[in-house]
Amino acid sequence: MIVRELELDLDAFEGPFDLLLTLVLKDELDLREVDVAGIVLAFIERLAARDELDLESCGEFLVLISALLELKARGLFPEEAAELAELEPEAAAEELARRLAEYRRMKNAAAWLRERLETEGARFFRLGPAPLAPKVETPLGPQEPERLAQVIRMLAVEPPQVSLAHMALRFPPVTQFLERFRSVLRRRSRFDFDQEVRELPRIEQAVAFLALLELRRSGEITIEQPAPFAPIRIARAGKDNRDEDERTTAWTLRSA
Amino acid sequence: MDAPLRLIASNPLDQLARTLEALLVVASSPLSVQELADAADDDSERVEAALGLVRERYAEGRSGIVLEHVAGGWAFRSAREAAQACARLFEKPAQRNLSQAALETLAIVAYLGPCSRPDVARIRGVSADSAVANLVERGLIAESGRDDAAGGAIRYRTTPLFERVFGLESLSQLPRLDDVGADAEQIRERLHEVAEKRTA
Numbered sequence: 001m002i003v004r005e006l007e008l009d010l011d012a013f014e015g016p017f018d019l020l021l022t023l024v025l026k027d028e029l030d031l032r033e034v035d036v037a038g039i040v041l042a043f044i045e046r047l048a049a050r051d052e053l054d055l056e057s058c059g060e061f062l063v064l065i066s067a068l069l070e071l072k073a074r075g076l077f078p079e080e081a082a083e084l085a086e087l088e089p090e091a092a093a094e095e096l097a098r099r100l101a102e103y104r105r106m107k108n109a110a111a112w113l114r115e116r117l118e119t120e121g122a123r124f125f126r127l128g129p130a131p132l133a134p135k136v137e138t139p140l141g142p143q144e145p146e147r148l149a150q151v152i153r154m155l156a157v158e159p160p161q162v163s164l165a166h167m168a169l170r171f172p173p174v175t176q177f178l179e180r181f182r183s184v185l186r187r188r189s190r191f192d193f194d195q196e197v198r199e200l201p202r203i204e205q206a207v208a209f210l211a212l213l214e215l216r217r218s219g220e221i222t223i224e225q226p227a228p229f230a231p232i233r234i235a236r237a238g239k240d241n242r243d244e245d246e247r248t249t250a251w252t253l254r255s256a
Numbered sequence: 257m258d259a260p261l262r263l264i265a266s267n268p269l270d271q272l273a274r275t276l277e278a279l280l281v282v283a284s285s286p287l288s289v290q291e292l293a294d295a296a297d298d299d300s301e302r303v304e305a306a307l308g309l310v311r312e313r314y315a316e317g318r319s320g321i322v323l324e325h326v327a328g329g330w331a332f333r334s335a336r337e338a339a340q341a342c343a344r345l346f347e348k349p350a351q352r353n354l355s356q357a358a359l360e361t362l363a364i365v366a367y368l369g370p371c372s373r374p375d376v377a378r379i380r381g382v383s384a385d386s387a388v389a390n391l392v393e394r395g396l397i398a399e400s401g402r403d404d405a406a407g408g409a410i411r412y413r414t415t416p417l418f419e420r421v422f423g424l425e426s427l428s429q430l431p432r433l434d435d436v437g438a439d440a441e442q443i444r445e446r447l448h449e450v451a452e453k454r455t456a
Contacts, residue, residue: 032374032409076374103379105433109363110356112431113422117351120423122339123324124346125331127417128284 003060006046010038021064024071031072040065172204177211185221185236193232272298272306273313280310285416286329327419328426350394351421361387362396365412366430370400372409388412396421 004018012033013020020039023029043061047054184191193212197205212234215221224233267273275296279287287295293303307323307330314323320335334342354362361384364376376384391397396418402408419426 076377099379103381106360106363106367106379109367109430109433110359113359113363113366114354116422117354120421121348121351122336123333123423124339124342124348125333125420126284127350 003043003057003064006039006043006061008039008042010035017064021068024068031068031075034068034072036065036069036072039068170203171207174207174211174214177208178214181208181211181215181234182220185234190233190235193234195231267309269302269306269309272296272302273309276303276306276310280323280330280332283331286327286331286420288329292330324423325425326423327416329416331420348421350396350417354394355387355390357382357387358390362391362414362418365391365397366414366418366427367433369397369413370411372403372411374409 004016004021006017008015008017008020012035013023013029017039020029020034024031024034043065047058181196184196193209197208200208212221212223212232216223219237222235222237224235225231275298276292279292279295289300289303289307292307293300296303298306311323313319314321314332316322316335317337320338321332322335324331324333326333357380360380361376364379365371368375368379373384373388376388388397392399392412395415397412398415400411400413402410414427418424424430
C-alpha cells in the first residue's frame with residue numbers, strides 16, 4: 001500500500017493524502033481545519049481491509065502523520081510558540097502563573113455554575129422550538145380552468161404499452177439447423193458459417209452455432225477459424241466423399 | 257366575594273394583564289417586553305406595569321405557576337415547591353450530568369464569549385472539542401461567527417437557554433470573578449523559584 005495515495009474524505013479536504021501534504025506545505029490549506037484523526041481512521045480502515053500488516057507503510061504513515069500533528073499543534077498556538085521560546089525563565093514563569101490564575105478563575109466560575117444548577121434545579125419550565133413565523137403566501141396569477149383541464153388531459157393519457165417481447169424468446173430447435181447444415185454439405189464440401197447465418201436473428205445464430213458444435217461432436221464436420229473473430233469455415237469431415245455419403249445415408253436411414 | 261373581584265376589575269391594566277397571561281402561557285421561550293407589547297398591541301410602558309401586576313399574582317408561595325424575568329424576557333415556570341412532583345414526570349436534558357470539563361468550558365464561553373475552541377483549549381490546557389460539541393448538542397452554547405484571524409475558527413456564545421437553565425436575567429448577572437488571591441500568589445512564587453534554579 002502506498003501511503004501517499006491514501007484517499008481521504010474529510011470535511012476540509014477530499015483527495016489523496018499526498019495532495020493534502022502538498023497543500024498544507026504550500027499554506028494553501030489551513031491545517032487547523034483538517035481533522036487529523038480522520039486521516040488516521042482512513043489509514044486504519046485501509047490497513048484493516050488488507051490481510052497482511054505492511055510495516056513499511058505503517059512506518060511511513062507514522063512519520064508523516066506525526067509531522068502533520070506537530071505542524072497542527074504549532075498552528076493552534078501560534079503566538080505561544082514564539083512568545084514562550086523568547087521569554088526569559090522569569091518572564092515565562094510570570095506568563096505561566098498568569099495563565100494558571102486565569103484557569104483558576106474559570107474553574108471557580110464553573111464551581112459557581114454547578115452551585116447555581118443545584119439551587120435553580122427546582123425551577124421547571126416549558127421548552128419548545130421557536131414559534132413558527134407566519135408563512136408568506138405566494139399567490140398564483142389568475143388561471144384559466146381550460147388550461148388546467150388541458151394539463152390534466154395531458155397527464156391522463158394511457159401510458160404506452162411496454163413491450164414484453166424479449167421476455168419469451170422462441171428458440172428454433174437445434175435439429176432444424178442440423179438438417180440445414182447437412183443439406184448444405186451435401187451440395188458443397190465446405191461453407192462459411194457466418195455467411196450462412198448472416199440473415200438470421202441473433203438468437204437463431206446462437207442455436208445454429210450449437211448445431212455446429214453438435215455436428216463436430218458426431219465427427220461429421222471439421223471446423224476452422226484462423227483467428228479469434230475470424231470467419232468460421234466448415235468442411236465435410238474426411239477426404240473420402242463416398243464414405244461421407246454412406247454415413248449420411250446411414251444416418252438418414254436411421255433417423256427415418 | 258364581590259369586593260376583591262371588583263377591586264381587580266377596577267384596575268385599568270387588568271385587561272392587558274390578562275392578555276399577557278395568555279401570551280405567556282402559550283409561549284415556549286421567554287418573551288421580551290417588546291414582543292409582548294407588539295402582540296398585545298399596547299405600549300411598552302403599560303406592558304411593563306401590567307407585568308408587575310401579573311408577577312404579583314404569580315409569585316412564589318402564592319401560585320403553582322411563577323412568573324420570572326429570565327434570559328432577557330418573561331416566562332412562566334413551576335413553583336419551587338412543586339419541584340419534586342415535576343421531577344417525577346419531566347426530564348431536564350440540557351443540564352443533566354454536566355461534566356466538570358463541560359462546566360469549565362461553559363464558564364469560559366459565558367465569561368469570555370464569543371470565543372473559539374482554541375481559546376477554550378488555551379485556558380483549559382486540553383482539547384475542548386468534545387466538551388464544546390456536547391454543550392452545542394444540549395443547546396447551552398451556539399455558533400456565533402468566526403475568528404478574524406486566518407483559518408477563522410468558529411466562535412461560540414451561550415444561548416438564551418443557558419440563561420434560563422441557570423436562572424439568569426442576562427449574562428451581566430454572572431458574578432464578578434475576583435482574582436483568586438493567595439492561591440495565585442503561591443503558584444507565582446513557586447514558579448519563580450523554579451525559574452531561578454534554571455537560570456543559576
